[in-house]
């Protein structure tokens with residue numbers, strides 16, 4: 001099967017930002033996913049360089065448009081590389097291969113009477129590169145909801161494209177092809193828009209010279225949108241290039257909601273007029289907005305350096321954030337503390353932690369050798385069934401261009417795997433020789449779960465499979481998509497490694513700006529009223545001790561492996577804590593303040609050399625530290641990447 005996917009081509013009037021990166025990352029996921037299916041994929045992106053706004057920006061920078069765009073285009077290419085974008089081609093509309101195709105199509109449309117010469121008298125919004133008739137303006141400004149900027153009056157000789165002639169044919173096509181414009185909300189919008197009536201479109205300009213010349217009337221340059229849309233076939237070598245023959249029609253043109261109109265009206269009409277098939281799907285996603293719902297834009301001064309972000313958190317984590325946070329059909333919210341939160345909770349706690357925890361147990365209990373499994377129990381069967389369910393759902397979501405739902409499904413599997421660790425409690429099995437076979441099965445299942453996670457996350461986070469292969473001592477066979485719900489693939493006898501955590505936890509305060517830290521602090525401080533009330537009765541401070549006396553107390557970081565309430569008490573919680581290579585049972589009076597799930601995978605502090613004591617028949621081997629005042633209690637936790645066993649002093 002062939003699969004041709006495109007992103008819009010970007011205006012290189014300013015460097016790309018994290019919001020603009022979404023389209024390209026989403027397209028990359030689909031391209032990678034189809035490659036994993038064994039499809040022959042062609043993934044195109046590029047830059048839209050012949051716009052009037054490029055002329056303006058170059059002028060403002062005292063340079064020539066071509067010199068200006070050459071610089072910015074490099075930034076785009078570098079960003080796509082930094083984000084592991086796997087495009088097969090990059091088209092620039094200033095390239096000869098594009099220009100000849102645009103001229104050829106313009107001439108053909110003119111010769112067959114679909115383009116005619118007249119005069120344009122109306123308004124133009126340069127930021128949107130859109131013509132507007134007077135009656136469409138809102139308060140004399142650009143009516144585009146995302147724009148609202150000043151428009152300019154134009155009165156010039158122009159060529160026009162007969163959109164009106166094709167209105168009926170286009171409506172019929174959209175009605176007969178329900179999957180053509182997605183999601184359905186955009187389809188409905190487009191239907192209403194077209195039913196409102198299409199006017200012929202002005203498709204040339206004479207007031208500036210930057211752009212593709214109309215071959216038979218060179219004082220005109222081709223209108224940038226007519227020029228830009230043609231990139232999807234010029235890059236393939238239309239009309240007789242091999243790639244054109246192999247890949248057209250496109251399987252998906254993915255883009256932001258703001259430009260669906262151009263793709264759902266002008267583009268299909270060009271294609272109908274030159275009599276070639278229409279793309280199969282036009283998908284319009286939402287936008288990344290700031291926390292206050294505003295646009296991310298240079299003029300608002302809220303654009304962060306994408307390269308710095310990638311360097312800080314890694315391409316996989318940024319990709320994960322962008323893909324996860326934008327729900328299908330809606331806008332997403334971008335802020336750096338949201339990124340950090342996602343990394344800490346989904347990537348470090350859920351995913352990375354499962355991998356390190358389970359590998360550490362294979363290392364600890366079987367010297368790192370994946371054991372041969374014996375009989376599956378109910379829990380293993382449940383995991384197997386879930387993997388099939390999840391794979392199916394991921395396939396479905398990606399076919400609908402919905403990476404966020406696909407990731408949600410994958411994390412359902414990750415969460416189930418974490419629960420499996422707690423339910424099977426390998427540390428308890430390891431204590432009993434007669435449980436050896438059971439422990440083998442559990443540890444083998446861990447290796448299988450990691451393998452499946454590597455496959456499922458591969459299109460989203462392309463750095464993961466090779467890292468996991470290395471840990472699992474395996475080759476690239478690991479990333480065969482069809483094996484994502486097959487079991488028994490991991491080979492017993494292979495040696496695994498503990499390795500570095502895949503996603504270290506991030507300390508929020510380390511990276512945020514002062515203003516962001518203040519917001520986070522404010523949120524954190526919005527805890528119970530009582531904390532702010534001044535009338536506390538503090539316990540008196542105890543009598544002095546010497547440093548030597550204090551040194552007798554051995555405080556250690558402990559990693560909570562599992563937690564459960566002690567039956568028939570409302571205060572006590574039983575924790576299994578990993579400390580310096582051993583697993584300790586600790587009973588603590590915190591059950592009123594925490595649910596077991598809150599504590600699993602947390603790094604707490606414990607008194608490691610406290611004499612064991614029995615509480616409700618359970619031997620407690622240590623005591624965990626918590627701060628408390630009145631009704632409020634908080635267990636002391638460590639956020640940096642310190643292993644269970646690290647000293648606290």
Ligand code: MSP
Pocket residue numbers: 007008009010011018019020021022023048228229230231254255256257258259286287288289296
């Ligand atoms: N040059 C045209 C496209 C021509 S395609 C034949 C264009 N370029 S653009 O640079 O302005 O936008 C490129 C893409 O980035 C669009 O899909 C747009 O929706 C997307 N985004 C720009 N800012 C965005 C966010 N903040 N969030 C998500 N996508 C955003 O339009």
